[in-house]
Amino acid sequence: MRQVPKFEGRTGRMEPKIGVDEFMALARRFGFSEAALGRIGAAVSNDDLPPGGPGLQRWMGAVPEAAGDRYAVEAAEFFGVAEAIPVSSGTAALHAALVAVGVGPGDEVIVPAIGFLATSMAVALCGATPVFADIDESLQLDPATLPGLLTTRSRAVIPTHHWGFVADLAPIVEFAQQNGLAVLEDCAQSPGASYRGARVGSVGDLGCFSISAYKLIGGGEGGLITVREGGRLAERALQFVEGGGLWRPDRFGPERYPGELFPGTNYRLSDLESTIARVQLPKLPVIVDRYRRVFGQIMAGLGDYPGLTWQKSNDPTGDIGYQIRFLPATNEQSAAIAAALGEAGIWAGHRGPDSAPDWHTFHQMFPLFGAHADHCRPELCPRAIDYWARMVTLSVDQWYTADDCAAFAATLDAVLRNVCA
Numbered sequence: 001m002r003q004v005p006k007f008e009g010r011t012g013r014m015e016p017k018i019g020v021d022e023f024m025a026l027a028r029r030f031g032f033s034e035a036a037l038g039r040i041g042a043a044v045s046n047d048d049l050p051p052g053g054p055g056l057q058r059w060m061g062a063v064p065e066a067a068g069d070r071y072a073v074e075a076a077e078f079f080g081v082a083e084a085i086p087v088s089s090g091t092a093a094l095h096a097a098l099v100a101v102g103v104g105p106g107d108e109v110i111v112p113a114i115g116f117l118a119t120s121m122a123v124a125l126c127g128a129t130p131v132f133a134d135i136d137e138s139l140q141l142d143p144a145t146l147p148g149l150l151t152t153r154s155r156a157v158i159p160t161h162h163w164g165f166v167a168d169l170a171p172i173v174e175f176a177q178q179n180g181l182a183v184l185e186d187c188a189q190s191p192g193a194s195y196r197g198a199r200v201g202s203v204g205d206l207g208c209f210s211i212s213a214y215k216l217i218g219g220g221e222g223g224l225i226t227v228r229e230g231g232r233l234a235e236r237a238l239q240f241v242e243g244g245g246l247w248r249p250d251r252f253g254p255e256r257y258p259g260e261l262f263p264g265t266n267y268r269l270s271d272l273e274s275t276i277a278r279v280q281l282p283k284l285p286v287i288v289d290r291y292r293r294v295f296g297q298i299m300a301g302l303g304d305y306p307g308l309t310w311q312k313s314n315d316p317t318g319d320i321g322y323q324i325r326f327l328p329a330t331n332e333q334s335a336a337i338a339a340a341l342g343e344a345g346i347w348a349g350h351r352g353p354d355s356a357p358d359w360h361t362f363h364q365m366f367p368l369f370g371a372h373a374d375h376c377r378p379e380l381c382p383r384a385i386d387y388w389a390r391m392v393t394l395s396v397d398q399w400y401t402a403d404d405c406a407a408f409a410a411t412l413d414a415v416l417r418n419v420c421a
């Protein structure tokens, strides 16, 4: 009989699958400044990174101090909510938030007629029906439409804060509370904005953010769910985000309450994205302030013009203002203004009544047209159709100096005086 030597296990020094070098190489591709890269580098070390690489932040408590968890804590504090859950995209955030409040087949969810396709698609992904609410002159969901849209199947309403402005949350929340609806704020386009002093994402039951490369902060892809009161809504959202995670006191224990256990998916945010988001989050108020200054300085150089309606603000101190939008009296005037501004060096967007299809308006959300085409009929939301065609959009730059703002305002003022005379 041979004596069997005991295998004592690995003696080689283990390195994570994705080490700091690869991590930083990826981070460099996001185009951060050297200072930001330095902070990202300081926030991670080989010891921080889990053996399998970024993305296993919660897994079996293997990396208790991983970036994803730290980001969750910091984001909850930043947005003023009990819990925040990092997820892989804004669409994932919406899907999980809807599941968290119990939206399922046969239910209806009210969404604004102008917004982004992801919001209504997330409703459809739950097997529910998106019901479009018309907009008002704030170009946001018009709270006055809600009573006419309520049915016995209504479960939730999703005010989207569009284009750096905020939806009128107070009447929406009041209506929802009176009628047993959940309020999910879609904050993807207005992170850091506030409504009556509270950051968007902390007013409704849940808030949904995108932190993709196209948003005010973000690197590659990513999202965040904020849960105002935490508790079961947060548990359910997390259960859906990490179906195999079962982040419960007793992971494999029996159901603690009816409906606690249900199949989820994998919408986790990786540690790489979490680290980048952590570095960017504290910059958000600074970015927002820069836009507010620029927006305010440009608007101070403008006046009233016959027939022209400025986008109404639901909270002038809470808006971000990275775009300027207005409604000239006619489509012809809108086209003339956009053309004159273009010639004068300011890009201006105007769609007109025969515009190319676009995913931000309910009547052109083609992926919904199979089962939900009936809800996308233009006649259901006439103001959205009119404003979508007629509005003029200008983008402002957070880096404009006071002189840039004055020059921008002078050009815009001259064009508006000429066309609206």
Ligand SMILES: Cc1ncc(COP(=O)(O)O)c(C=O)c1O
Binding pocket: 089, 090, 091, 092, 115, 116, 118, 119, 160, 186, 187, 188, 189, 209, 210, 211, 212, 222, 223
């Ligand atoms: C209002 C709104 N909601 C949701 C999303 C979806 O976010 P993501 O692209 O991260 O899935 C977007 C993205 O543009 C958006 O603008």
